[in-house]
Amino acid sequence: MMLNILIDDKKIEAEEGKNLLQACLDNGIYIPNLCHVKDMAHPQASCRLCFVEIEGEKKPVPSCSVTVREGMRVKTDTPSVRRLQRSAFHLLLSRHFIECKVCPANRKCELQKIAKFLKVGLKSNYPLLLPKAVLETGKQETDESHPIFNYYPNRCVLCGLCIHVCRTTHGIALLTFAKRGIDTVISFYGEEDVSRLPGDKCLACVNICPVSAITLKSLS
Amino acid sequence: MTETLHQCWTAIREEAKARRNAFKEAAVPKIHIGMATCGIASGAMETKKAFEDALAEQNIEARIHTVGCAGHCYAEPVVVIDHPASGFPPIFYHQVTAGKAKMLTNLFLKEGDPRFEHVYGATEINELIPSVMEFPRFNQEKRIIMEKCGRIDPEDIHEYIAEGGYETLVKVLELPPEQVIAEIEKSGLRGRGGAGFPTGRKWALARRAHGENKIVICNADEGDPGAYMDRTILESNPHQILEGLMICAYTVGARKALIYVRAEYPLAVKLVTKAIEQAKELKLAGGNILGTGFDLDISVFQGSGAFVCGEETALIQSIEGQRGMPLHRPPYPVEKGLGGEPTVINNVKTLASVPPILEHGADWYRSIGTENSPGTAIFSVVGDVLHAGLVEIPMGVSLRTLIFDICGGVPNKKKFKAVQIGGPSGGCLPEHFLDTPIDFDSLTAAGAMMGSGGMVVMNEDACVVNVSRFFLDFTQKESCGKCTFCRIGTCHLLGILDRLTKGEGREGDIESLESLSEDIKDGSLCGLGKTAPNPVLTSIRYFRDEYEAHIREKKCPGKMCRPLTAFYIDLDKCARGCDACVGCCPVDAVFTTRNRKKGIDQALCVKCGECMVACPPQYDAVRKVSPPELAPVIERPATKESHP
Amino acid sequence: MAHEEILSEQEAIEKDIRSRVAAFEKARGNLIPILQMIQEKQAYLPPEAINTVAAHLEIPVCEVYGVATFYNQFRFHPPGRHPVKVCMGTACHVKAGDVILENFERKLEIREGQTTPDREFSIERVACVGCCALAPVALIGDTVHGHMAPSKVEGLLLRIRIEKEKAEREKVRGER
Structure with missing residues (x-):
C-alpha cells in the first residue's frame, strides 16, 4: 500500500514498511547519510547524519530508523537538524586525514558532497584527532596486511558498508570491525591465504567505500 | 497437581527449618564471618583461618558460619559472635584482623x-551492651532487597528457605500469571537498573508478545566504577534473585533464563552457579518444577568487560557472540530480543524486590518510598564519608539524611562540597541539593540520574572538573565506537577537560563543552552516549566558578589537579634534623637545606602528597598550594654540601 | 627448565585447548565462553587459538578477532607472572589511584598494558574491583592491597623479588 507523507511541504508517496530516509532519497530529496544502503534489514543508525524533524516528536530523529506512516509531516531543514548534522560532520572530519588532491575518492567522495550540501568546508571545527605520527609527518597510516587491499584508517568513517556488502555478496564477511571506541578500525585479520579469497575478482568493498579507505593495492 | 506441589514444598521447607533449628540450638558459640569480596579483600580469609587455628589450639568447640555482606564496608572484616553461655547477646565486631580473632577466641x-573496647555493638537491643540498632547507620535503613544479606550463608539454599525463601514462588505457581503481573503493576515497582521503567508494564508486554521461546535475563553486568551492590547481593543472597527470576519467567511464559554476570566478579559467578545447582537438586529449577509442569532452564553467562553491555541490546549482542554494540530501538527486546524472541531483561535489584512485594502485597510496597518511586533504593556510598558501604533506604529520603545521618558525614572536619550520583551517566550535585528527596524523578530533574546507585561524596579537597574528566575518560574508553557522537564527541570533551586540568584552558572552553555536550546528548544512538555528558553538564551548571578558576587563574580550588598544584615545606615549621618526609618520597625530591631543614625539588616532585602524610602532626610543615607559583622557591644546595 | 621441556609443555597446553574447544557445541553463542575458557587456561589469546576457535565454529578468523578485541577481558600478549592491577574506580580516583599507578610504572619501568622484559610483572588498570571502602586499591596476582600509598609500592615489589630469589637459592641448594 502506498502512504502519503509530507516532506518540507512536498507531498510524496511511499510504500508501507519503507524507511523514511529511503523514501526521501527515492523521491529526490537528499538527506546526508553515510551508513545507509537500500537493502539493509536493520538500519545501523551509526553515522548520525540523516536527522529530520517529525511533527509530534520533540527532538530530531535519524530518518533511517523511522518507518513511514500515513500523514507523516517531516522537515529536513530546521536549525536543530542542521546543528546536529553539522556537529556530526565536523566530528567525522576531525578524524579524517585530508589529502583530496591525491585521494582516489576525490570528486566522488561522500564527505565532499555532504560538505557542499551542509555549506561547510572540509576543515573541522574541532582539533584533529589523528595519531601523533600522522600529524607530525603529514603522512597517513596504511594497513598493508591484506594481500590485495590497502586500508587507510585515517580516511575511514566507519560506516560499515564494506562489511555489509561483503556479507551480502559472500554469505560471510571477510572483514570486520575490530577494537573499540575511538580505536575502532576495519580489519582483515587472519585472511592472508590468497587462494581462499575472492581476490581481485570481487571489489565490492572497494567500490562501496564512500571515502576510498579501502583501495586495491595494485593501483596505489 | 496442587497436592504434589504442596507435598514437595512442605518436605523441603521442613527439612530446611530442621537444619536451621539444629544449628541455632547447638549449645556452642557461633562465629558469623562476612565473606563477600569486600570482606575477603579486607582479610576475612585470614580472620577465618585465625579463628579456626585458635579454636583448635584452645580446644574450644564453636561453629564458624560464613555469611555474605551486609554492606558495612567501613567495618570489614565484620564478625558477629553469638556466645549464649557468656550471658551476652550476639556482638558485632568490626575490623577483626587475625590478631583480634585470636584474642577474641582466647578472651571472649x-x-x-567480650573486650568492650573492641565491641561495635550488640546486634539486638538488650540491657548489657548498646545495640547497633541504636545507630542511624543501622536503624534508618529499610531493608527489602538486602534483608537477608549478611545473615545467611549464600552457599546453602536451606538457610534461605528457612528464612521464608521460595515461599512466594510456590504461592505464585498456583496463581494465574495475569494476576501476578497486575500485582507488580499495582506495586509501582520501577526498574532498578537506572532508567526506572515500570517493571509490571515490561512483563505485561512480554507476556502479550508472540514467541515460542521467550527468555528472561537477569542483568548483573554492573559496570559503574564505584557501584557494587549487584555483586554484593549475588554474593550474599543469590537465591532471592533466582526466586525473582523464576517468578518473572513463570509470569511472562519463558522457559529459559539467563543470569548475565561480569567475569570480573568470579566469586559472584561461583556462588550464583552453585545456587542454581542447589535449586535444581531440590526441584526448584530445571524440568517440572515442584511437580507443576513448569520448566525453567537457568544458566549463567559471563560478560567480558564492556560497560556498554549493560545496555539491553548490546547485552543481547554479546550473548549472541557478537561485538557488544547497541542496536537502534525499536524493536525493543520485549518484542524481539535474544535470537529474535521476546526477552525480558531486569536488573538484579528489580528481581530481588519481586519476592518481598508478592509476599507482603502491592499496598505494603506502595507504603514505602514516594508516590512515583515506591520501594527502596540501594546506594553504594563511598568517597569522603565516614561509614562507607551499601545503604538501602526508602525512596524519598533526603541526601542530607543519607550522607550525614546514616553514613556519618564527612570525616576529618572537612567541608562537604558535592556528591556524584549515578556514576558515568549521573551528575554532580552541590550542597543546596542536600535536602532534595532522592527518587527517579527528582534526580533526573536535577540533571543527575539514579543510574546504578553509585554515590561518591566529595569534600572541599576534591575538584569537580577533575572528577568530570575522570568520568569522561571512563565513558570515552568504554564507548563501543559505533556512532559518531559517542565515539568522537566524547574524545573531544575529554580533550578539553584534559587541557583544563593541566592549566591549558582557554576562554570559550566552557561554552564548547556545553554545546558539544548538548549535541552528544541529542545525537547519540544509545543510553551510554546520551548520558555521557551528564557529569560535565551538571558540574558546569553547579560549579561554573571552578571551571573558570581553572581557565582564568590556572588554579584548582580543590587542589586536586596535579599540574595546577605544588607542595612546599614551610621552613618556619619544619623541624631541624627531622627526616620523616625524606624516606617516603618515591622520587627523592626532598632535599636538606643548609640549615638542616627540608625543601622540595619542584622539578622532580610528582605531587603524590606522601610527604604531607609523613610530616609529623606537631610540625605540620608541608603545604599544598594552587596555582603552583604560590610555592616559595627553595634552592637545592649543591650536592657536595648536602652530603658532606 | 630445558628448552625442549618448555616446548613440549606448550604443545600439551595447545592440545588440551583443542580438545576442550571441540567439546563445545558449534553455536555462535558459544564464541565468548570458548574465548574465556582459553584465556583462563593460557592467560591470553594466542593467534593459534583464535584460528582454532574460528575453525571450530566455522566462522571467519577476522570475526573472532573482531569480537575478542571488543572486550576488555581478552588480552593478546602473555601477562607477567605477577600481574599488577591498579583500581581506577571512582573512589580510588578521588583518593589518587593514578599516583599509585604512576608509581608502579616508575618502579617497574614499564607502562600500563606492558610486561617487564623478564616477564615477572605486568601492569593493568582495572575499572573497579569493588573494594571502594579500601581505596586506593591495587592487586598483585589475586591479593588485594587496600589503602595503598606510593611509598608502599617499592616494598611490595621488593618482597616478591626477594621471595623469588629465596626460592631460586633453595632450588639450587636442593639440586646440589
Whole structure:
C-alpha cells in the first residue's frame, strides 16, 4: 500500500514498511547519510547524519530508523537538524586525514558532497584527532596486511558498508570491525591465504567505500 | 497437581527449618564471618583461618558460619559472635584482623570477656551492651532487597528457605500469571537498573508478545566504577534473585533464563552457579518444577568487560557472540530480543524486590518510598564519608539524611562540597541539593540520574572538573565506537577537560563543552552516549566558578589537579634534623637545606602528597598550594654540601 | 627448565585447548565462553587459538578477532607472572589511584598494558574491583592491597623479588 507523507511541504508517496530516509532519497530529496544502503534489514543508525524533524516528536530523529506512516509531516531543514548534522560532520572530519588532491575518492567522495550540501568546508571545527605520527609527518597510516587491499584508517568513517556488502555478496564477511571506541578500525585479520579469497575478482568493498579507505593495492 | 506441589514444598521447607533449628540450638558459640569480596579483600580469609587455628589450639568447640555482606564496608572484616553461655547477646565486631580473632577466641570464647573496647555493638537491643540498632547507620535503613544479606550463608539454599525463601514462588505457581503481573503493576515497582521503567508494564508486554521461546535475563553486568551492590547481593543472597527470576519467567511464559554476570566478579559467578545447582537438586529449577509442569532452564553467562553491555541490546549482542554494540530501538527486546524472541531483561535489584512485594502485597510496597518511586533504593556510598558501604533506604529520603545521618558525614572536619550520583551517566550535585528527596524523578530533574546507585561524596579537597574528566575518560574508553557522537564527541570533551586540568584552558572552553555536550546528548544512538555528558553538564551548571578558576587563574580550588598544584615545606615549621618526609618520597625530591631543614625539588616532585602524610602532626610543615607559583622557591644546595 | 621441556609443555597446553574447544557445541553463542575458557587456561589469546576457535565454529578468523578485541577481558600478549592491577574506580580516583599507578610504572619501568622484559610483572588498570571502602586499591596476582600509598609500592615489589630469589637459592641448594 502506498502512504502519503509530507516532506518540507512536498507531498510524496511511499510504500508501507519503507524507511523514511529511503523514501526521501527515492523521491529526490537528499538527506546526508553515510551508513545507509537500500537493502539493509536493520538500519545501523551509526553515522548520525540523516536527522529530520517529525511533527509530534520533540527532538530530531535519524530518518533511517523511522518507518513511514500515513500523514507523516517531516522537515529536513530546521536549525536543530542542521546543528546536529553539522556537529556530526565536523566530528567525522576531525578524524579524517585530508589529502583530496591525491585521494582516489576525490570528486566522488561522500564527505565532499555532504560538505557542499551542509555549506561547510572540509576543515573541522574541532582539533584533529589523528595519531601523533600522522600529524607530525603529514603522512597517513596504511594497513598493508591484506594481500590485495590497502586500508587507510585515517580516511575511514566507519560506516560499515564494506562489511555489509561483503556479507551480502559472500554469505560471510571477510572483514570486520575490530577494537573499540575511538580505536575502532576495519580489519582483515587472519585472511592472508590468497587462494581462499575472492581476490581481485570481487571489489565490492572497494567500490562501496564512500571515502576510498579501502583501495586495491595494485593501483596505489 | 496442587497436592504434589504442596507435598514437595512442605518436605523441603521442613527439612530446611530442621537444619536451621539444629544449628541455632547447638549449645556452642557461633562465629558469623562476612565473606563477600569486600570482606575477603579486607582479610576475612585470614580472620577465618585465625579463628579456626585458635579454636583448635584452645580446644574450644564453636561453629564458624560464613555469611555474605551486609554492606558495612567501613567495618570489614565484620564478625558477629553469638556466645549464649557468656550471658551476652550476639556482638558485632568490626575490623577483626587475625590478631583480634585470636584474642577474641582466647578472651571472649574461652573466658567470657567480650573486650568492650573492641565491641561495635550488640546486634539486638538488650540491657548489657548498646545495640547497633541504636545507630542511624543501622536503624534508618529499610531493608527489602538486602534483608537477608549478611545473615545467611549464600552457599546453602536451606538457610534461605528457612528464612521464608521460595515461599512466594510456590504461592505464585498456583496463581494465574495475569494476576501476578497486575500485582507488580499495582506495586509501582520501577526498574532498578537506572532508567526506572515500570517493571509490571515490561512483563505485561512480554507476556502479550508472540514467541515460542521467550527468555528472561537477569542483568548483573554492573559496570559503574564505584557501584557494587549487584555483586554484593549475588554474593550474599543469590537465591532471592533466582526466586525473582523464576517468578518473572513463570509470569511472562519463558522457559529459559539467563543470569548475565561480569567475569570480573568470579566469586559472584561461583556462588550464583552453585545456587542454581542447589535449586535444581531440590526441584526448584530445571524440568517440572515442584511437580507443576513448569520448566525453567537457568544458566549463567559471563560478560567480558564492556560497560556498554549493560545496555539491553548490546547485552543481547554479546550473548549472541557478537561485538557488544547497541542496536537502534525499536524493536525493543520485549518484542524481539535474544535470537529474535521476546526477552525480558531486569536488573538484579528489580528481581530481588519481586519476592518481598508478592509476599507482603502491592499496598505494603506502595507504603514505602514516594508516590512515583515506591520501594527502596540501594546506594553504594563511598568517597569522603565516614561509614562507607551499601545503604538501602526508602525512596524519598533526603541526601542530607543519607550522607550525614546514616553514613556519618564527612570525616576529618572537612567541608562537604558535592556528591556524584549515578556514576558515568549521573551528575554532580552541590550542597543546596542536600535536602532534595532522592527518587527517579527528582534526580533526573536535577540533571543527575539514579543510574546504578553509585554515590561518591566529595569534600572541599576534591575538584569537580577533575572528577568530570575522570568520568569522561571512563565513558570515552568504554564507548563501543559505533556512532559518531559517542565515539568522537566524547574524545573531544575529554580533550578539553584534559587541557583544563593541566592549566591549558582557554576562554570559550566552557561554552564548547556545553554545546558539544548538548549535541552528544541529542545525537547519540544509545543510553551510554546520551548520558555521557551528564557529569560535565551538571558540574558546569553547579560549579561554573571552578571551571573558570581553572581557565582564568590556572588554579584548582580543590587542589586536586596535579599540574595546577605544588607542595612546599614551610621552613618556619619544619623541624631541624627531622627526616620523616625524606624516606617516603618515591622520587627523592626532598632535599636538606643548609640549615638542616627540608625543601622540595619542584622539578622532580610528582605531587603524590606522601610527604604531607609523613610530616609529623606537631610540625605540620608541608603545604599544598594552587596555582603552583604560590610555592616559595627553595634552592637545592649543591650536592657536595648536602652530603658532606 | 630445558628448552625442549618448555616446548613440549606448550604443545600439551595447545592440545588440551583443542580438545576442550571441540567439546563445545558449534553455536555462535558459544564464541565468548570458548574465548574465556582459553584465556583462563593460557592467560591470553594466542593467534593459534583464535584460528582454532574460528575453525571450530566455522566462522571467519577476522570475526573472532573482531569480537575478542571488543572486550576488555581478552588480552593478546602473555601477562607477567605477577600481574599488577591498579583500581581506577571512582573512589580510588578521588583518593589518587593514578599516583599509585604512576608509581608502579616508575618502579617497574614499564607502562600500563606492558610486561617487564623478564616477564615477572605486568601492569593493568582495572575499572573497579569493588573494594571502594579500601581505596586506593591495587592487586598483585589475586591479593588485594587496600589503602595503598606510593611509598608502599617499592616494598611490595621488593618482597616478591626477594621471595623469588629465596626460592631460586633453595632450588639450587636442593639440586646440589
